[in-house]
Amino acid sequence: xxxxxxxxxxxxxxxxxxxxxxxxxxxxxxxxxxxxxxxxxxxxxxxxxxxxxxxxxxxxxxxxxxx
Amino acid sequence: xxxxxxxxxxxxxxxxxxxxxxxxxxxxxxxxxxxxxxxxxxxxxxxxxxxxxxxxxxxxxxxxxxxxxxxxxxxxxxxxxxxxxxxxxxxxxxxxxxxxxxxxxxxxxxxxxxxxxxxxxxxxxxxxxxxxxxxxxxxxxxxxxxxxxxxxxxxxxxxxxxxxxxxxxxxxxxxxxxxxxxxxxxxxxxxxxxxxxxxxxxxxxxxxxxxxxxxxxxxxxxxxxxxxxxxxxxxxxxxxxxxxxxxxxxxxxxxxxxxxxxxxxxxxxxxxxxxxxxxxxxxxxxxxxxxxxxxxxxxxxxxxxxxxxxxxxxxxxxxxxxxxx
Numbered sequence: 001x002x003x004x005x006x007x008x009x010x011x012x013x014x015x016x017x018x019x020x021x022x023x024x025x026x027x028x029x030x031x032x033x034x035x036x037x038x039x040x041x042x043x044x045x046x047x048x049x050x051x052x053x054x055x056x057x058x059x060x061x062x063x064x065x066x067x
Numbered sequence: 068x069x070x071x072x073x074x075x076x077x078x079x080x081x082x083x084x085x086x087x088x089x090x091x092x093x094x095x096x097x098x099x100x101x102x103x104x105x106x107x108x109x110x111x112x113x114x115x116x117x118x119x120x121x122x123x124x125x126x127x128x129x130x131x132x133x134x135x136x137x138x139x140x141x142x143x144x145x146x147x148x149x150x151x152x153x154x155x156x157x158x159x160x161x162x163x164x165x166x167x168x169x170x171x172x173x174x175x176x177x178x179x180x181x182x183x184x185x186x187x188x189x190x191x192x193x194x195x196x197x198x199x200x201x202x203x204x205x206x207x208x209x210x211x212x213x214x215x216x217x218x219x220x221x222x223x224x225x226x227x228x229x230x231x232x233x234x235x236x237x238x239x240x241x242x243x244x245x246x247x248x249x250x251x252x253x254x255x256x257x258x259x260x261x262x263x264x265x266x267x268x269x270x271x272x273x274x275x276x277x278x279x280x281x282x283x284x285x286x287x288x289x290x291x292x293x294x295x296x297x298x299x300x301x302x303x304x305x306x307x308x309x310x311x312x313x314x315x316x317x318x319x320x321x322x323x324x325x326x327x328x329x330x331x332x333x334x335x336x337x338x339x340x341x342x343x344x345x346x347x348x349x350x351x352x353x354x355x356x357x358x359x360x361x362x363x364x365x366x367x368x369x370x371x372x373x374x375x376x377x378x379x380x381x382x383x384x385x386x387x388x389x390x391x392x
Contacts, residue, residue, distance in 0.1 A: 009122070009123055012123050013074075013123060013125055014074075019096070019119070019123070022119050022123070023096060023098070023117060023119045024098075024117060024119070025117070025118055025119065026116060026117070026118070028118055031118035031119070031122075032118075035122065051122065054122060055118065055121045055122050058121050058122065058124065059121055061082065061084075061093075062081075062082065062115060062121070065081070065082045065084075066176065066180075
């Protein structure tokens with residue numbers, strides 16, 4: 001996970017309002033767009049590709065959690 | 068530890084892993100979701116459809132679960148469910164989960180992982196309590212009871228689980244052996260993976276286990292579960308339940324054994340849920356014992372007779388004697 005994504009994660013997990021804004025979105029493109037909005041408002045340099053990569057990596061860890 | 072316990076309300080640990088010499092836990096946001104799916108992992112999988120949970124997981128040292136246990140004690144278990152697999156245990160857990168006052172943890176992989184960890188029994192007991200507690204948080208005002216249904220192989224760990232939660236009543240469920248074996252032949256469970264559960268074939272390596280035919284391996288596995296149940300027969304906290312007693316036993320003998328008193332309305336709700344197929348609640352439940360016995364080939368019947376039927380007879384003796392005590 002890139003440093004900027006990690007920063008975003010820390011900020012979001014410390015802010016209940018941001019979490020509420022980003023929870024429950026089932027459409028992947030919409031979710032990424034909302035995350036980009038949040039990142040931009042926080043002055044973080046994050047692109048949609050960074051978010052996609054981080055999600056792919058976390059998915060992989062999830063799938064491999066019993067290995 | 069500098070972590071705000073309140074931030075973990077409605078969050079659940081879902082993954083344990085080692086990194087840099089320490090053990091860590093990842094948590095996902097459960098939200099206002101009860102554990103109503105037939106299996107705990109299915110609930111988690113559904114929560115992972117929320118992209119938020121993919122990108123924003125909380126990460127804590129594993130010891131944080133200990134702090135959580137101390138500072139945020141959940142509901143203590145009312146009853147534990149052990150079984151030989153394919154014998155109606157999911158029907159029991161689903162009937163209990165039909166009531167909003169009940170939290171039912173059904174075959175939670177993280178609990179099994181802790182029971183199988185290569186650490187001392189004392190450490191396992193402590194970790195096991197921590198992990199149960201994280202799942203036992205009272206997240207809705209209606210919640211007041213907790214039940215844990217284990218995977219079939221956890222019967223080997225019953226003495227350890229009892230040390231973690233002394234005095235908690237448990238049931239051990241079983242079913243006519245041919246019916247169980249036919250179900251496993253149709254679609255084998257995790258417990259049938261050779262070498263996966265060491266206690267099933269003690270002292271044997273995978274190559275030796277694979278020398279048995281598939282059907283014999285299945286029969287020996289079910290026999291090992293039955294035997295482990297029988298070894299706990301003298302335990303006054305135990306009650307042995309045959310599939311044939313379902314679903315009536317859930318609202319009767321099992322509730323009584325777990326010291327539960329439900330209202331007539333609750334009982335009706337539980338009975339309603341028993342009309343669905345427990346593992347696929349969208350389908351209706353249908354008794355399939357005869358169909359399964361008819362499907363068994365001669366070899367499977369003989370293996371059931373040789374390895375499992377004598378133990379089944381013992382289980383029936385235990386059950387009937389316990390009832391008449």
